[in-house]
Amino acid sequence: PVVLVLNKIDQLNEEELFDLMKMYNAEGVFEQIVPISALKGRNINELLKVIKSHLEEGPQYFPDYMITDQPERVLVSELIREKVLHYIHDEVPHGVAVEIERMKSRKDKEIVDISAVIYCERDSHKGIIIGKNGRKLKGIGKSARADIELLLGSQANLQLWVKVKENWRNLQNYVSNFGYTEK
Numbered sequence: 001p002v003v004l005v006l007n008k009i010d011q012l013n014e015e016e017l018f019d020l021m022k023m024y025n026a027e028g029v030f031e032q033i034v035p036i037s038a039l040k041g042r043n044i045n046e047l048l049k050v051i052k053s054h055l056e057e058g059p060q061y062f063p064d065y066m067i068t069d070q071p072e073r074v075l076v077s078e079l080i081r082e083k084v085l086h087y088i089h090d091e092v093p094h095g096v097a098v099e100i101e102r103m104k105s106r107k108d109k110e111i112v113d114i115s116a117v118i119y120c121e122r123d124s125h126k127g128i129i130i131g132k133n134g135r136k137l138k139g140i141g142k143s144a145r146a147d148i149e150l151l152l153g154s155q156a157n158l159q160l161w162v163k164v165k166e167n168w169r170n171l172q173n174y175v176s177n178f179g180y181t182e183k
Helices: 014-026 044-054 072-088 123-130 132-152 172-177
Strands: 003-006 032-035 097-105 111-120 155-164
Touching: 003 014, 003 044, 014 032, 032 044, 072 097, 072 111, 072 123, 072 132, 111 123, 111 132, 123 132, 123 155, 132 155
Parallel strands: 003 032, 111 155
Antiparallel strands: 097 111
């Protein structure tokens, strides 16, 4: 089934929305048309209901207690990468990877020491990620640390470094080392 989602309905009046839905409905292609405003959060629950109504329940591949088949190191690196992309917005292309160099629990305390490298492809990107006086990197680290602590259930001592590796996405050994493999 094909569902048409009309976004930005907050920019239309009721008559314009009605006319637009009527026009698309006349095509006879869409099983349902769901108008939303992602910005204002309007009708999002209805969209979720429509999507769920079309999903079939599949087999359970993992036990209930298992939330992923990925190791903690991969999850931690992806949390850090998410925060990098969040903090730099559109300033740096998505050519950012995170490598966990060290991740070890302390014997005497409930703390995990993590050392991670954020790789980018250009010197100019490195400066953007670090930010003026290190502010962006500090924000990335603080935000990532909070999520990592929730994931691991203990305090985290997170050390972040930013390094340039030009064209790493075109070098197969780096792509594999960062956990990006073809399946």
